[in-house]
Amino acid sequence: MKVSLKNIGKKYEGREEFTLRHIDLDIEDKDFCVILGPSGCGKTTLLRMIAGLNSITEGDLLFNDKRMNKVPSKDRDIAMVFQSYALYPHMTVYDNMAFSLTMRKERKSVIDKAVREAAELLQITNYLHSKPSDISGGQRQRVALGRAMVRRPRVFLMDEPLSNLDAKLREHMRVELVRLHKALETTSIYVTHDQTEAMTMATKIVLMNEGKIQQAGKPDEFYNQPANLFVARFIGSPTMNIFEGMIKDGQFISKDGHIKASPSDKDEASVKAFEGKEVSLGIRSERFLTGDAQEKIEVTVDVVEMLGKEKILYTKLPSGDEIVISVPGHLDFTEDEKYTFGIDHGALHFFDTTTGERINK
Amino acid sequence: MKLFKKKQEFYLSDRQPLTLMGKLMLMLSYLILTGWSIVIVWPLSQMVISAFNGNQGRYLILNRVTDGSYEFSMKHFRFLFEETLYLTWVKNTLFIALATAAITILIVSFTGYAYSRFRFKGRKPSLMAIMLIQTIPAFAGITAYFTMHSVISSVAPFFSRQMMLILIYAGGGIASNTFILKGYMDSISTELDDAAKIDGCSNMKVYRLIIMPIVRPMLSIIALWSFIGPFMDYMLPRVLLTNPNDYTLAQGLFTLMNNRETLNQPAFAAGGLLTALPIVILFAVLQKQLISGLAQGSVKG
Numbered sequence: 001m002k003v004s005l006k007n008i009g010k011k012y013e014g015r016e017e018f019t020l021r022h023i024d025l026d027i028e029d030k031d032f033c034v035i036l037g038p039s040g041c042g043k044t045t046l047l048r049m050i051a052g053l054n055s056i057t058e059g060d061l062l063f064n065d066k067r068m069n070k071v072p073s074k075d076r077d078i079a080m081v082f083q084s085y086a087l088y089p090h091m092t093v094y095d096n097m098a099f100s101l102t103m104r105k106e107r108k109s110v111i112d113k114a115v116r117e118a119a120e121l122l123q124i125t126n127y128l129h130s131k132p133s134d135i136s137g138g139q140r141q142r143v144a145l146g147r148a149m150v151r152r153p154r155v156f157l158m159d160e161p162l163s164n165l166d167a168k169l170r171e172h173m174r175v176e177l178v179r180l181h182k183a184l185e186t187t188s189i190y191v192t193h194d195q196t197e198a199m200t201m202a203t204k205i206v207l208m209n210e211g212k213i214q215q216a217g218k219p220d221e222f223y224n225q226p227a228n229l230f231v232a233r234f235i236g237s238p239t240m241n242i243f244e245g246m247i248k249d250g251q252f253i254s255k256d257g258h259i260k261a262s263p264s265d266k267d268e269a270s271v272k273a274f275e276g277k278e279v280s281l282g283i284r285s286e287r288f289l290t291g292d293a294q295e296k297i298e299v300t301v302d303v304v305e306m307l308g309k310e311k312i313l314y315t316k317l318p319s320g321d322e323i324v325i326s327v328p329g330h331l332d333f334t335e336d337e338k339y340t341f342g343i344d345h346g347a348l349h350f351f352d353t354t355t356g357e358r359i360n361k
Numbered sequence: 362m363k364l365f366k367k368k369q370e371f372y373l374s375d376r377q378p379l380t381l382m383g384k385l386m387l388m389l390s391y392l393i394l395t396g397w398s399i400v401i402v403w404p405l406s407q408m409v410i411s412a413f414n415g416n417q418g419r420y421l422i423l424n425r426v427t428d429g430s431y432e433f434s435m436k437h438f439r440f441l442f443e444e445t446l447y448l449t450w451v452k453n454t455l456f457i458a459l460a461t462a463a464i465t466i467l468i469v470s471f472t473g474y475a476y477s478r479f480r481f482k483g484r485k486p487s488l489m490a491i492m493l494i495q496t497i498p499a500f501a502g503i504t505a506y507f508t509m510h511s512v513i514s515s516v517a518p519f520f521s522r523q524m525m526l527i528l529i530y531a532g533g534g535i536a537s538n539t540f541i542l543k544g545y546m547d548s549i550s551t552e553l554d555d556a557a558k559i560d561g562c563s564n565m566k567v568y569r570l571i572i573m574p575i576v577r578p579m580l581s582i583i584a585l586w587s588f589i590g591p592f593m594d595y596m597l598p599r600v601l602l603t604n605p606n607d608y609t610l611a612q613g614l615f616t617l618m619n620n621r622e623t624l625n626q627p628a629f630a631a632g633g634l635l636t637a638l639p640i641v642i643l644f645a646v647l648q649k650q651l652i653s654g655l656a657q658g659s660v661k662g
Contacts, residue, residue, distance in 0.1 A: 013480065053555050074561040086552035090574040103561035151560075 001064050001077075001154040001187050003027040003050065008059035010045055019045050020211045023059070027189065027204065032181050034190045034202035038234070042211045044159055047191045051080050051157050063155070074103075079148035080157040083164065085140050087132040093119075093143050094128040100151040118146040121183070138169045145177075149184065156181070156188040162197065174200055195235055199223070207231055229356040232282045232349055238312060238324045240282045244353055247274045252281050252350070256319035260295055264345040267360035271350055274359060282349035285312065285326040293342020299323055300338050315339075412437055412631035421626040437631040445623070446605055447632060450613035455639070457527055457609060458591040464531040465538060465587040466580060472535065473542030473576075474568050478554065488540075495536035499529055500596055507601070522601045526609075529597060534587045545579045546572060581650040589640055610636050 008023040020042040027033045035043045048054040050061060052073035061068045068076055079100070087096050094115060095102075101111045119125045122142040127135050132143065141161065148156060161177075162170045178201050181188045192198055198205050199219045206216045207230075214234075215227040226232035232240045245254035250272050252261045261281060263271040271279075288297075299315035302322075306329070313325045313333055325341060333339065350359035372378065379387065411417050415434025441447045475481075476488060510525040549572065557567045573580070591598075591609060598612040605613070610632070617629040644651070 048555075051555075051559060053558065073555075073559045078559065080556065080559050082552040082556060084550055084552050086550060086556040088553065088557075088571055099557075100560035103566075147556075147560075 002029050002062075003155060003187060003189070004060075004062040004065075005046075005050075006060040006062065008046070008049065008061065009057050010042070010049060010054065011057045018057070018211065020049075021058075023213060025206060025213065025216060027187060029187055030185060031204050032178065032188045032190065032202055033204045033206060034192060034198040035206045035208060036192060036195060036198040036234075037208035039193055041208045043191045043193075043208050046208070047080075047157055047159055047189060050155070050189060051078055052076055076155070077153055078155045078157055079151055079153035080159065081144045081148050081161045083160045085132075085144040085161075085164075087140060087143055087147070089132055092129050092131055093124065093135070093146075096132065096143060097147045097150050099147070104151075114150045114152075115146075118149045121149070121180075122146050137164060137166075138173075141165060141173065145180065149180070152184075154186055156184065156186045158188065158190045160192050161190075162192075163194070170197075177201060195237070199235070207234060209234075225358070225361075226282070226349060227358050229280060229282075229351050232351065236284060238285045238326065240284050240349070241323050242351075243281045243283075243321070245279060245281060247271060247277060247279050250275065252279060252348075254281070254321075256317070256321065258317045258319055258321075259297055259343075261343050261348055262295065262345060263348060263350065263360065267348070267350065270360050274350075274352065278353040279359065280351040280353045282351060283343070283347060285324045286310075287344050287347035288325045288327075289342030289344050290327060290331065291342065293344070295343045296340045297323070297343065298338060298340050299325070301333050301335050304333055304335055408630045409634060411627050412634050414627065417627040419624050419626065421630070437625075437627040438635075440625060440628045441632050441635075445617070445628070446608070446613060447635075449606055450608050450610045451635075453523065453607060454591055454610040454636075457523055457530070458588045460527045461530040461534065461591055462584045462587040464527065465534040466584050468531070468535050469538045469542050469583060470568070470573065470580070472539040473546055474572060476539065476543040477546035478551070478564075488543075491536050491539060495533070495540075499533045503597070503600055510601070521607070522603075523607055526591075526597060526601055530587065530590055530594075534583070534590070538583045538586075542576065542579055542583065545576055549575055578650045581647045585643060585647060585651065588643065592636060592640060 004027070005023050005025040008025075009018050009021040011018045023046065035046060037043045045054060049056050052068070052071065056069050063076065087093075088099065091099065097115045097118060098111045101114060106114075115128070116125070119128055122145060124139060124142050124146060127139055127143075132140055135143070141164070144161065158177075162173055165173060174197060177190075190197075190201065198207075199222070202219055204216065205219055205222055207214045207222065209230050215222065215231045222231060222235045226235060226240075229242065233242065243254045243259055245252055245259065247253075250262070250268065252263070252271075253259070259281070297317065299313075299317055301313050301315050303314040305312040305314070309329050310326050311329055311331070311333060313327060315323050315325055317323060327333065348360070351357065352359055407423070410431070411421055413433055413435070415432040415436055417437070476484065506525060506529055510520070510522060513525075514520045553571055553575075554567050557571045562570060592611065594609075595611045595615060598609045599615075602608055602612065605616070608616075614629050614632045614636070616623050617625045617632065
């Protein structure tokens, strides 16, 4: 089912400011849409508005072009997985999963079939008659998913469902969730603050900050074409290196003058338009060249972090500004030594410092 | 042998070993506790023994088991059932207690749920009002209750004084218990409500199917307290109920103590013993619920 948000706004009772405003978003059928953002950016509010748990102050919420603003949650044909799982503690796993169908007064045999099917798929058949308090966190997570699956919703909502799991299990469940999404053929909307989850699972990412959508699009666009400084800083680990400076003679020069970088031929025209203006340059840590290059920077290695397949170098420019550079793990770097790195023209992100918007489209 | 000895030397307790001062303090604690339990247990045991002692007359005397002044007999119980209106009092008290508990539970369920889950105009002030009201003892309004009853019963004659009493008890219970239940419900994640709503529950159903089973321990405590109240209270029935046929147990039994014509203190002891029975039974039945409820309540504070 297609979910469209048209100019949606939300103001909570007793608050001066709108929590969210002017949200326009189209989520296509069978999309796995991840709403990403730092805490307090309004992403959960947005999800709860789609679920009908919070009212919509202004704008329209459309499911397949049908206005849903005033439709109660239970009639929206949605299912939701909560952060705390929200399993009913006094019911067995089976009853938890059967609850929504029982409320719809389905026949016993139908309910039983649906529950067993879901349990089979999630491998929780053995725990069907345990109470939620008797099973582990990972199993509870599966039960919560199962409870949502059983009713065959057309929109699947998930509110940070993996945040209570340990790292290993989280990795495993990420894959599982994508698989499940494909098997169910529903539209999924997933809220998280974890960029790894967003990058790995989403077919579409919506990055929000301060109640606004910063960028919406495919995961690789986020990494390779961040729309503004916020997105550039938020996506990617280690965080992208950002240098402030200006354009002089079509070339970027940092404030301290240690970094000079010319745009690639493709970007030349758009960068030239900012001649003499303040511009920020972003370079991802892994896009520095260890080989020969025309433009170079000289840095002193401060700390080396060994991660196995790569090394992360925390280095300093002569001016004292920090640059994070990641290099393949087999190369040798010594702390407190000076090294030169080349700048790759194809890997430069130019941003207007005053507005934060991207320059090279 | 050596190994055995070594084993004995292990000090297994997690606490530091007691010093001399510590040992003295421990002895003192035991002394105080023992003295305390004697103060409680001795009169109770005297009551139980007197109730079954055929040699007791109208006035209670100290039971001496050794010199033959004790004789097992049920005559005080017989007196209670045959010469007094004991059974009527039991019936009255049970009626009042059950009705009080039922009304309290029903209304507190609604108020507790509403205050915990909904945001509405006047929520804070009304909570405040409830808190203030419960600090005033119910007895303070006795004249008002009296007038209220006569006004209502002049319009609706079936409104008896017992019903008035039920309303007073329930009203007092609702005020304080709303707070307790609200606090308990606040500790339940609202995500449960949300999940239930998406699953197709109305507000009423959310309470009935999800919240109520979770707060059941607290509800049973509230029910128990409201149930015990009428058994314990003497003042309100004393003022409101004038006909011996309407008396509650506490009030009825007291006539065996203070009225020169009907005085029979051993029978009073026997009656008191029997009165404890329903409460003990209730405790036994609700035990499982109560323990988890008290424990959880203690964490919540």
